[in-house]
Amino acid sequence: MRFEGLLYRALNPVWARDPLSGEGARRHGGRFNPKGMPALYTSLSIMTAIREANQIGTLQPTTLVAYRGDLEPVFDATNLDAAREYGFGPADLGGDGWRVRMRDDGKAPTQLLAERLIAAGYVGLRVRSFARGAGDADLNLVLWRWSDAAPARLVLVDDERRLG
Template sequence: ANQVGTLQPTTLVAYQADIGPLLDGRDAAALRHFGIAPAELADPAWRDRMLSGKPVPTQDLAEAAIAQGYAGIVVPSYARGAPADALNLVLWDWDGRITLVDDDDRLGLRNN
């Protein structure tokens, strides 16, 4: 919940999700189909490239994958200190696919 700094108040929530299809960013062959190598997913210079008006391979990948109907991609975590098996889910299209689970109305959203 907190990666840096002092512990802040935290609310954990549950979601129900119906998301797919997902591109497997761990699969080199699947990435090759989009003209990108696994190492390019971890490129720390993507923001500099974007700000300087240069093409960003990961953004090109996202646009091509969206055009082919993918809702998101599963990728390894590139966070410093993350275990080798840690994963991230990056979603491009989640509208209507994710709903908050609050069966006991603990968040008080039913009264709003």
């Protein structure tokens, strides 16, 4: 699928000066990227982005940013038939054990899925948010490839150059 529109991200302020780096995800790994692989975890709504950035404990300081995206191909994991073709269902995608599997096995099954999708040419993954309080309508777009040009165009919205 092609995604064209606004995306949102609630960043740890440590990364606010470089909101296109994917460095935090590269260092720590995420549900859909193993350690060593940069990724941008973006959301299709502001509230989903805030939920994603504050999954543990009380609201922590965040920097909210927006991007304009024109990205393809994006794998749509909300399409259950497409996800099943890769051997994944909603419970597999949203399972809480991915951190333990990453620690114990080196990579979680969802990280292995990401590697398969990247090898198949996908620049990102559209998937339901699994953050506390999120519902079926809360969607994320996890990006593995992005640049300022097609087919994975992602541009930070910072018309007033507030981030320097």
